[in-house]
Every structure is written in structure tokens, then in C-alpha cells.
Amino acid sequence: MALLVFYYVNLSEVSEIWMSTIQILYNATITRGASNITFNTTSPLWSTTAIASVSDPSALSSQLTSVSVTEPCKPATPYHVAYPCSYRYxxxxxxxxxxxxxxxxxxxxxxxxxxxxxxxxxxxxxxxxxxxxxxxxxxxxxxxxxxxxxxxxxxxxxxxxxxxxxxxxxxxxxxxxxxxxxxxxxxxxxxxxxxxxxxxxxxxxxxxxxxxxxxxxxxxxxxxxxxxxxxxxxxxxxxxxxxxxxxxxxxxxxxxxxxxxxxxxxxxxxxxxxxxxxxxxxxxxxxxxxxxxxxxxxxxxxxxxxxxxxxxxxxxxxxxxxxxxxxxxxxxxxxxxxxxxxxxxxxxxxxx
Structure with a gap:
């Protein structure tokens, strides 16, 4: 037996905390208007191979716990730069x-x-x-x-x-x-x-x-x-x-x-x-x-x-x-x- 739970979320009322969380998880640029939110996802941290099929909930849980979110590189002072760091081409x-x-x-x-x-x-x-x-x-x-x-x-x-x-x-x-x-x-x-x-x-x-x-x-x-x-x-x-x-x-x-x-x-x-x-x-x-x-x-x-x-x-x-x-x-x-x-x-x- 399966239990399905549906939530209705008014995106225009999403809290700033959730906005920040979504942005970190998906490395996305988020534009928030008066009545809509749009996502410009440039480089998602979750690849299609990293997330298990929803038909296997235990595997999905295992995969999600292994996902790590890295902070953007930041220089230590205004006179330093963010290096070493992983930059992409x-x-x-x-x-x-x-x-x-x-x-x-x-x-x-x-x-x-x-x-x-x-x-x-x-x-x-x-x-x-x-x-x-x-x-x-x-x-x-x-x-x-x-x-x-x-x-x-x-x-x-x-x-x-x-x-x-x-x-x-x-x-x-x-x-x-x-x-x-x-x-x-x-x-x-x-x-x-x-x-x-x-x-x-x-x-x-x-x-x-x-x-x-x-x-x-x-x-x-x-x-x-x-x-x-x-x-x-x-x-x-x-x-x-x-x-x-x-x-x-x-x-x-x-x-x-x-x-x-x-x-x-x-x-x-x-x-x-x-x-x-x-x-x-x-x-x-x-x-x-x-x-x-x-x-x-x-x-x-x-x-x-x-x-x-x-x-x-x-x-x-x-x-x-x-x-x-x-x-x-x-x-x-x-x-x-x-x-x-x-x-x-x-x-x-x-x-x-």
C-alpha cells in the first residue's frame, strides 16, 4: 500500500529561507517577481545519474545523503584571490x-x-x-x-x-x-x-x-x-x-x-x-x-x-x-x- 501526499505551494509566498535553500541546492539564479518565481539553473549539482529512480525510495534516500553542497570560493581578504579553487571551463x-x-x-x-x-x-x-x-x-x-x-x-x-x-x-x-x-x-x-x-x-x-x-x-x-x-x-x-x-x-x-x-x-x-x-x-x-x-x-x-x-x-x-x-x-x-x-x-x- 502506498500513501501519496500532495502539497499546494504558492511560490509567490515562499520564504526567503526556502529561496536560499533552493538556490544552493540547484546552483540556480532565482528571479522573484510580484506573483511568480523563475529559475535559471546553470549547473545543477544533482546529475541524472546521481538520483535513483522514485520506484526505489531507499536508494533515493541513500543517494541524497551523499550529495554535498560546496560553498563558493571566497578570498581571505580583499588583497587575496580565491585560489586554489575548482574552476570550470x-x-x-x-x-x-x-x-x-x-x-x-x-x-x-x-x-x-x-x-x-x-x-x-x-x-x-x-x-x-x-x-x-x-x-x-x-x-x-x-x-x-x-x-x-x-x-x-x-x-x-x-x-x-x-x-x-x-x-x-x-x-x-x-x-x-x-x-x-x-x-x-x-x-x-x-x-x-x-x-x-x-x-x-x-x-x-x-x-x-x-x-x-x-x-x-x-x-x-x-x-x-x-x-x-x-x-x-x-x-x-x-x-x-x-x-x-x-x-x-x-x-x-x-x-x-x-x-x-x-x-x-x-x-x-x-x-x-x-x-x-x-x-x-x-x-x-x-x-x-x-x-x-x-x-x-x-x-x-x-x-x-x-x-x-x-x-x-x-x-x-x-x-x-x-x-x-x-x-x-x-x-x-x-x-x-x-x-x-x-x-x-x-x-x-x-x-x-
Whole structure:
């Protein structure tokens, strides 16, 4: 004999406690109107395989007790970020490295809405797919779109991903203060999907990159425990609360940072991502991403490889064909300068 009990619930009168409970259980965005409630469920915690058939109540009870609800990742302070944490991929290209077998992987962090920057890279140094008989693969790493811009921007990102297959997007919110998360997601992605590559470079989208000079440098570089770029030594910790890179003493009591490679662009062997991920388990993640990697390097007891001073530039170098033929990367004043410099350098004939 079975007993069926029916309840009538007026959703417009559901208490806030139940609203919160439903939202946690289903990871749903809930919109509450005057007389209706709508659910936009983005990622239910209960999969169809996790819930037993209602014909077997005991199995259902057993399954439900095993479901755990995890709290969203939260930073410990405004100067930290939520890492380590489990972030998911919205768009992914998990097979490209395996198929292309690259020698070098270029990872470009960029905001979801900055399509122009991605197109400039695709039309300049990102076009170089085979250099000195070695494959170069290009990927853009994006975070999630802000809620107020999600519908239109995310649709554009989806179309762009379908067209170019060079976008990896994760579900952390894409903000300046989350650049450390962005960098560590790059490391996680490389460790999971590009282990067959020899080297990778994290490089900002507004940089000029001379891939030929970079490849010549890498042909002579160690294949393991290698990371180089524009390395800052004895960088002073900024204590001005108005500074973009402010850290208070209670967060970082030392007056000087350990050596770190400036985030505009650094190159590393493909054993390094796993090392950074291990270091991240022991070093609390501050929001200044290049400093954070330096802190991980110090924990791991590993030095940076210093490069000659004329290879990486944080201040834009005035264009000179001979000089640009010898450097690896420099910041640029604007997009047009980035395009013009690359086009001129690619002209036939000796640069010097």
C-alpha cells in the first residue's frame, strides 16, 4: 500500500529561507517577481545519474545523503584571490595541443569583451604557426563575463570560439583583481592539456612579440626548470593605499618582494605549470599575479633565469627595424603601433 501526499505551494509566498535553500541546492539564479518565481539553473549539482529512480525510495534516500553542497570560493581578504579553487571551463580546446604537437604555446590572457585585441594578435604575431620548422600554438584565456553584460557578450564569445577554436574560457569573474586566478588557470590548463609541448609563454595582448627571436632563444634554453622574462629583483612593496598594487604590512610584512618576472610576458618550460600548482597549495594567493608566481618560486626554492636586458621591455621601445629584429617583446603605445611594427618587421630584406 502506498500513501501519496500532495502539497499546494504558492511560490509567490515562499520564504526567503526556502529561496536560499533552493538556490544552493540547484546552483540556480532565482528571479522573484510580484506573483511568480523563475529559475535559471546553470549547473545543477544533482546529475541524472546521481538520483535513483522514485520506484526505489531507499536508494533515493541513500543517494541524497551523499550529495554535498560546496560553498563558493571566497578570498581571505580583499588583497587575496580565491585560489586554489575548482574552476570550470565554459569553452575549451582540450585536443588542440595533442593534435598540433607544438614546440611553443602562446597563452594570451584577455577580457571577454576585448575582441579587438584578440583580432590584432590573430593578424600579427599570432599568425606565425610554423617557425623554424617548429609548431607554435596560440590560445586566449578568458574569464567569465560580468552578469550585466552576460547575454550579449557571451553569445559573441561563443561565435568567436566556433570560428577560431583558440579560446579557453573559465568561470571565474574576469576582473583585474582576479589576474592571479587567470594566470593559475593558464597553468592548470597547460598541465592538463599541453604536456607534450616544450615551452609556453604567457604574454599580454598589447605586446609586440618577435616569435623568431624567441624561438632562437628557446633552442638554447634548458628543457626543464626554466622561466625567464623581465625579472624584477628587490622590488619594493607599495604601501600607498591609493596604489594599484598596494599591499598592507599585515598581508605582506616584508619591504621587498622576492625576484619575479613581470607579467607582461614570461617564458617557461612545460614542467613549470605543475610546479606552480604545487607551490600554490602552500602560498596564499595575493592579487598581484606576477608577484604571486615569484612567491611560489621562492617557496619552491627555484631561481629565475635572467635574460639580457634588451630582450624584454616594459616601457614601449620606439620602433626601429634593426632593434625590433633582436628583441623578444615590448609593450606598445597603441594598437596601430603594434600592427605597423609587425608589418614592417615582416618586410623582406635584412633588418639591419
Amino acid at each position: 565554459i569553452f575549451n580546446e582540450p585536443e588542440r595541443c595533442r593534435k598540433e604537437n607544438p614546440f611553443l604555446v602562446l597563452m594570451v590572457p584577455v577580457a571577454p569583451g576585448n575582441r579587438e585585441a584578440r583580432d590584432v594578435v590573430r593578424s600579427t604575431w599570432g599568425t606565425e604557426k610554423l617557425v623554424m620548422d617548429k609548431v607554435v600554438s596560440l590560445f586566449f584565456l578568458l574569464g567569465d563575463v560580468s552578469p550585466e553584460a552576460r547575454n550579449e557578450q557571451q553569445q559573441n564569445v561563443s561565435q568567436e570560439s566556433e570560428e577560431y577554436h583558440d579560446i579557453v574560457q573559465s568561470d571565474f569573474l574576469d576582473t583585474y583583481t582576479n589576474l592571479t586566478i587567470k594566470t593559475m588557470v593558464i597553468m592548470e590548463w597547460l598541465a592538463s592539456h599541453c604536456r607534450n609541448a616544450s615551452y609556453a609563454m604567457k604574454i599580454d595582448s598589447d605586446m609586440f612579440l618577435n616569435v623568431n627571436t624567441l624561438m632562437n632563444k628557446l633552442f638554447q634554453a634548458p628543457r626543464q626548470t626554466y622561466i625567464t622574462g623581465l625579472v624584477a629583483s628587490s622590488g619594493m612593496v607599495l604601501r600607498d593605499p591609493h596604489s594599484k598594487w598596494y599591499l598592507p604590512k599585515d598581508i605582506f610584512p616584508e619591504d621587498y618582494y622576492p625576484p619575479y618576472a613581470l607579467g607582461l610576458g614570461y617564458v617557461f618550460s612545460l614542467d613549470m605549470p605543475e610546479k606552480f600548482i604545487e607551490g600554490a597549495k602552500h602560498v596564499k594567493a595575493v592579487y598581484i599575479e606576477d608577484v604571486y608566481l615569484g612567491l611560489c618560486m621562492r617557496y619552491l626554492g627555484m631561481p629565475f633565469t635572467n635574460s639580457p636586458g634588451d630582450l624584454f621591455h616594459v616601457v614601449p621601445v620606439p620602433y626601429d627595424r634593426c632593434r625590433y629584429s633582436k628583441l623578444i617583446a615590448t609593450t606598445t603605445r597603441n594598437i596601430q603601433e603594434q600592427i605597423n611594427s609587425w608589418k614592417d618587421l615582416m618586410q623582406p630584406g635584412p633588418p639591419c
